[in-house]
Amino acid sequence: MSRIATFALFLLLAFPLFQVQSSSPASQSSSLAAESTLSKDLVYANRILYDQGVLDAFGHVSVRDEKNPAHFFLSRSIAPGLVTTRDILEYDREGSPVDAQGRAVYIERFIHAAIYRARPDVKAIVHSHSPSLIAFSVTGTSLRPVYHLSSFLGAGTPIFDIRNAGGMTDMLIRDNHLGDALAKVLADKPVALMRGHGSVVVGSSIQQAVYRIIYTDVNARLQMDAARLGTITFLSPEEAAKAAANLEVQVPRAWELWKSRIGKID
Numbered sequence: 001m002s003r004i005a006t007f008a009l010f011l012l013l014a015f016p017l018f019q020v021q022s023s024s025p026a027s028q029s030s031s032l033a034a035e036s037t038l039s040k041d042l043v044y045a046n047r048i049l050y051d052q053g054v055l056d057a058f059g060h061v062s063v064r065d066e067k068n069p070a071h072f073f074l075s076r077s078i079a080p081g082l083v084t085t086r087d088i089l090e091y092d093r094e095g096s097p098v099d100a101q102g103r104a105v106y107i108e109r110f111i112h113a114a115i116y117r118a119r120p121d122v123k124a125i126v127h128s129h130s131p132s133l134i135a136f137s138v139t140g141t142s143l144r145p146v147y148h149l150s151s152f153l154g155a156g157t158p159i160f161d162i163r164n165a166g167g168m169t170d171m172l173i174r175d176n177h178l179g180d181a182l183a184k185v186l187a188d189k190p191v192a193l194m195r196g197h198g199s200v201v202v203g204s205s206i207q208q209a210v211y212r213i214i215y216t217d218v219n220a221r222l223q224m225d226a227a228r229l230g231t232i233t234f235l236s237p238e239e240a241a242k243a244a245a246n247l248e249v250q251v252p253r254a255w256e257l258w259k260s261r262i263g264k265i266d
């Protein structure tokens with residue numbers, strides 16, 4: 001065998017080995033880093049939503065597992081303002097905790113499980129009881145975009161009435177049947193109101209879901225203020241679509257500001 005042929009054979013045999021040995025630890029550490037970032041961002045999301053007055057002692061926020069998209073992460077049952085990385089639990093596609101170790105879990109975890117099952121595009125979900133949204137949920141008055149920062153509402157804000165899916169309930173999404181019914185009403189929208197209860201808001205990232213619930217809440221208050229003053233000129237569907245297309249680049253700026261108020265997390 002010539003020297004060149006021997007060298008070529010060496011390359012053929014050695015290169016795949018070299019690739020495996022060099023890429024495996026790197027990809028492992030980057031995936032661990034990604035999981036850790038996701039977990040921290042989820043804690044920040046909880047704290048931010050409490051700090052911004054969108055969540056109080058109740059409500060929750062989740063994120064889809066990047067490594068296993070059938071699963072998601074959500075805190076144990078605790079007030080959002082108190083969540084730490086140690087409180088984050090993994091849940092399966094049915095909403096059962098994978099390893100809760102006896103810790104209490106949110107009753108309404110089925111909201112998250114059902115929407116992740118129905119919406120592969122959704123990476124994060126916020127469920128809130130924000131007071132500003134309740135009035136819209138019980139009157140049927142459409143929540144519509146008043147200004148550009150909430151233009152994503154132009155996609156529509158359907159109202160889920162639990163009575164249609166479960167009859168006379170305690171208003172909570174206690175199982176997958178009710179979760180599926182809610183996901184069906186949400187359909188492909190970013191926001192759905194829940195009659196006499198609250199809302200669900202979804203996003204393609206934690207940051208987008210947080211942005212959307214904060215500005216859904218702001219829009220609700222603005223719409224009520226404007227309605228008292230006179231007839232509202234809402235964003236037209238065309239204006240809303242154009243403005244919403246530009247919102248994505250604004251999300252990181254808002255996230256960094258909200259995050260700066262939280263300080264260090266543990």
Ligand SMILES: [Zn+2]
Nearest residue numbers: 108127129198
């Ligand atoms: Zn609730």
